[in-house]
Amino acid sequence: MASRRRFLVFWGIVVWVWYLIYRYLGHEPLIKDACIKINCNFPEHYQRNSFGDIWIYSPLWLIILIVFIMWAHRNWASIKVKKFKAIIITFIAILWIPLSIVISLIVKEELDKIQFYDDALIDLEEKNYLLALDNFEEVKDYKDSKKQIDKIHSEIVKLVPEMIEKEMFWDGYYLDEYLEVLSDVPKYEKKANELAEVARVAETENLVKTRAELSRTAPYEGMSEENVRFSEWGPPTEINKAHDYDSLREERRVKHYKWIEKDEFGRTVTIKSLMVKQGAVWGEPHISRYYQIN
Numbered sequence: 001m002a003s004r005r006r007f008l009v010f011w012g013i014v015v016w017v018w019y020l021i022y023r024y025l026g027h028e029p030l031i032k033d034a035c036i037k038i039n040c041n042f043p044e045h046y047q048r049n050s051f052g053d054i055w056i057y058s059p060l061w062l063i064i065l066i067v068f069i070m071w072a073h074r075n076w077a078s079i080k081v082k083k084f085k086a087i088i089i090t091f092i093a094i095l096w097i098p099l100s101i102v103i104s105l106i107v108k109e110e111l112d113k114i115q116f117y118d119d120a121l122i123d124l125e126e127k128n129y130l131l132a133l134d135n136f137e138e139v140k141d142y143k144d145s146k147k148q149i150d151k152i153h154s155e156i157v158k159l160v161p162e163m164i165e166k167e168m169f170w171d172g173y174y175l176d177e178y179l180e181v182l183s184d185v186p187k188y189e190k191k192a193n194e195l196a197e198v199a200r201v202a203e204t205e206n207l208v209k210t211r212a213e214l215s216r217t218a219p220y221e222g223m224s225e226e227n228v229r230f231s232e233w234g235p236p237t238e239i240n241k242a243h244d245y246d247s248l249r250e251e252r253r254v255k256h257y258k259w260i261e262k263d264e265f266g267r268t269v270t271i272k273s274l275m276v277k278q279g280a281v282w283g284e285p286h287i288s289r290y291y292q293i294n
Contacts, residue, residue, distance in 0.1 A: 026052025053110040169203045223281045
């Protein structure tokens with residue numbers, strides 16, 4: 001009976017020490033230095049740190065190791081055969097190798113989680129919502145990742161109407177990507193569909209207005225290549241690529257646009273030309289006029 005009591009007391013102390021290490025060494029305040037000024041409650045105001053992420057898995061190997069060491073220590077004096085001692089030492093070594101591998105894999109997994117989580121926080125702070133979502137999704141069950149994902153969704157819901165109002169429809173603004181994200185969230189699916197329809201109508205109206213403005217604008221240096229045909233000059237008469245265009249590096253590829261105007265006799269009156277490089281008008285457009293003597 002006394003032996004059993006000692007056994008329970010011993011393991012009670014082990015568990016208590018394990019918990020104290022986990023609580024005081026494995027956690028830190030959610031807000032740095034906040035617990036100096038206010039009374040923090042555990043675990044509401046704390047989050048696990050790197051040591052805590054590793055220590056929480058210690059029961060996988062620590063208990064086995066402690067029990068084995070206790071058994072070996074208790075029976076070591078009664079073991080007379082050196083060969084048997086060698087077997088035990090070998091057994092310990094063999095046991096430690098897979099344990100080390102398992103522990104290293106667990107540690108690597110936890111470190112990867114930490115990296116994804118930290119990257120996600122940085123992306124969120126910089127309002128790179130899509131990148132932040134990707135990183136939080138990788139560690140959805142880690143710390144408050146689910147809460148952060150919900151926070152991003154709510155931010156996107158507020159952001160999308162503002163983007164539609166400011167006519168931010170083009171590449172680089174991620175409006176379509178934001179709508180796609182919201183459509184995959186049951187809570188916001190209906191709202192996403194409504195916003196998508198509003199965006200479609202607004203984008204159509206914006207396109208009509210933009211095309212009308214372009215039709216009154218002559219090509220200029222820096223104009224997007226896709227807008228050139230909608231400019232005051234209209235679609236080009238011909239487009240010629242530089243020699244060996246496809247074999248050139250991107251920054252060396254040049255296209256030559258020409259607009260050739262002729263009179264009723266088929267004589268060339270005006271030649272307008274410009275060059276396009278890397279998706280935009282390169283240099284100033286040029287106009288050559290030819291006067292015919294009747």
